[in-house]
Amino acid sequence: MKKCIGVDLGGTTVKLGLFDETGRLLEKWEIPTRTEQGGKNILSDIAEAILDKLKEKSIERSDVAGVGMGIPGSVMPDGHVPVCVNLGWRDMNPEAELGRLLGGITVRSGNDANVAALGEQWQGCGKGCNSIAAVTLGTGVGCGIILNGRIVAGSRGLGGELGHITVNRAETEVCNCGNHGCLEMYSSATGIVRLAKRRLAASGEPSALRKLENITAKDVLDAAKAGDKLAEAVVDESMDWPALGLSYVTHVVDPELFVVGGGVSKAGEYLLDKIRAHYCGYIKLSEKKAEIRLAALGNDAGIYGAARLILED
C-alpha cells in the first residue's frame, strides 16, 4: 500500500505524519522551524526529515503518493505564497520548491487553518459531514471552510478569514490587520484578556481577576466558570462575537457543522454553550440550526488535513 506524508508547518515547529492510503496515521514526529535568514532552511529541513524517515522505514520514493503541507499564510491555487510573516517568506512557491527537493514527489499545499479544517472534516469530529466550518480560537482567530469535502481557499486566498470580519464598527482600537473591530479583537485569547482589562477599568465591580497581576484568557475563563460575575460577562461578550461570525458563515454557505478548536476552546462545553445560545438568536430563517462541536484532533488536525490534500477522492 502506498504511503503519504502530512506536514503542518508552524512558526516554531514542523509537525510531520506518515499515513497509509486509507488515512491511518502510522507515525508522527516534529522538527524545529528555523525561521532565521528569511526561513531559507525550512524547506530543506522538511525534505531531509521526510527522506530520512523514508530511509528508516525502507519506503521507496515511488511508494509515496505525495506530500501535503499546511502553511501559515495565504496560498494561491498554483501554490504561490505572496507573504508568510511568521516564516520570513515572501514570493515563494513552497509546493514547487519542496517537490524539487524531494526529487519529484507530488507536493500539495494550503493555508494551515484551511488544512486543519479539512483534517477535522475528514477524520475528526466532522467525519461524515460534507461541509463544515472549523474555527480556531487561539492567539488569533482562524477559520477554514470545507464544502463538498474541499477547501474553499478563495480567489485571493481570503476564504475562511473569519478572524478579520468587521463585527464592531464602533471599535476605536486597531487590529493587527489595520482595521477596527475585527472578530479576532474580541474572541482570541488576547481579545478575551483585552475585554477583561477594559471591563475591570470601567467600573469598581468586584472580581477575583483584580487580584491577578498578569491576567490570561485561562484566568478569565476559570473565573467565569467559578461564578465570577465580571468574568462571566466578559466571556459572554467575547463569545457573542464568534456566534455572530458563525451566523454570517451560515447565511453565506450554510455548512452542516461548526467545529471550534484552539487554546480558548479548552474551556469546553461551557464555552460552546455560550456560542450556541447567541448563534441560535441570529438565525431566524430556519428552525434547524447547525451543530457546534469541539474539535477532536487537537494539534494533529493539520497533519491529517495535509495528508488529505494528497488522498482526496
Add this chain to the structure above:
Amino acid sequence: MKKCIGVDLGGTTVKLGLFDETGRLLEKWEIPTRTEQGGKNILSDIAEAILDKLKEKSIERSDVAGVGMGIPGSVMPDGHVPVCVNLGWRDMNPEAELGRLLGGITVRSGNDANVAALGEQWQGCGKGCNSIAAVTLGTGVGCGIILNGRIVAGSRGLGGELGHITVNRAETEVCNCGNHGCLEMYSSATGIVRLAKRRLAASGEPSALRKLENITAKDVLDAAKAGDKLAEAVVDESMDWPALGLSYVTHVVDPELFVVGGGVSKAGEYLLDKIRAHYCGYIKLSEKKAEIRLAALGNDAGIYGAARLILED
C-alpha cells in the same frame, strides 16, 4: 440539437425560456402565477405552457434535455420545498411533481436568487468567472453564491441568505424574519425609504424629499444624485451595509466578482461607487479587491440560470 427550458417562478408571473444546448435563448414568454387555493394550479399551468410550446415548435419530448426551475423559497438538495410563502406552498417537491406532469422529463430546481446568480455567472456579467456572489437589492435583499460554477445552496437552504445577516445589533425595529438589524432593513428599496423617513424625522435639515407625499427609493436615489445632502447621507448609509455584507462574503468564500442587480441597482454606477468605497475599507488582508459590477441579464437572469441547471458541465 437538444433543447431545454428555463422557468423562473415568481409570485406574480412565471417567466419561461426555450434554450438550445449551447445556452442560446431562442424564445421567452410568460404566464400568470395563480397563487389562489394554496397555489395548487401553478405547476400544472407551467406544465401546460411547456407542452404547448413544444407542440407549437414541433419539438419531441425526447429532444428536451430537461427543465430547470427557480423557486422563490428554500429548496433542499432532494428538491423538497418546506415552505414557499409567496406561492402558498408548504411541504412540496415541485421538481418531482413537475417532472411527473411532464411525463418524465428531467426537472431540476433551486432557490430563485441562487438560480439568477447562476445565470449571471454563466451568461451574464460573470461570464468567465468561476466564483461570484450576486446580490439583488429589490423589495428585499437576495443573494446567490456560485463557487466553481455551482450554486452553494447550503445544508439547510440558507446559502446566500445575505439579506438576513445581522449587521446592526443596535437596531430596535424588527425585520420580516423576526430578527433585528438585518441587512435587508437598510439596503432594500423599503429599507432606503425607511432610512430616509427616519432621517427626515430626526432633524429639520432641508431636503427636496420633504415636499413629497409618498417617498420611494427612486425618489431618494434621484435626490441624492441631484446633490440633496440629506438624500446623499441616506444612500451612503444604506450602501455601507451591503458593502459590509460583501466583505463578509469575501472573508468566507472570497469570490472573484460581486454582481449587483435588482430595482435599486438601476441607480447604476453612482450606487456601485458608494458600495465599492465602503467595501474596500473593510478588506485589509489583501491589496487586490474583488470587482463589483452591475448585473447584465436583468429579469432574464432567472431563466438563464434555470436552463443552466440542466446544461451544467
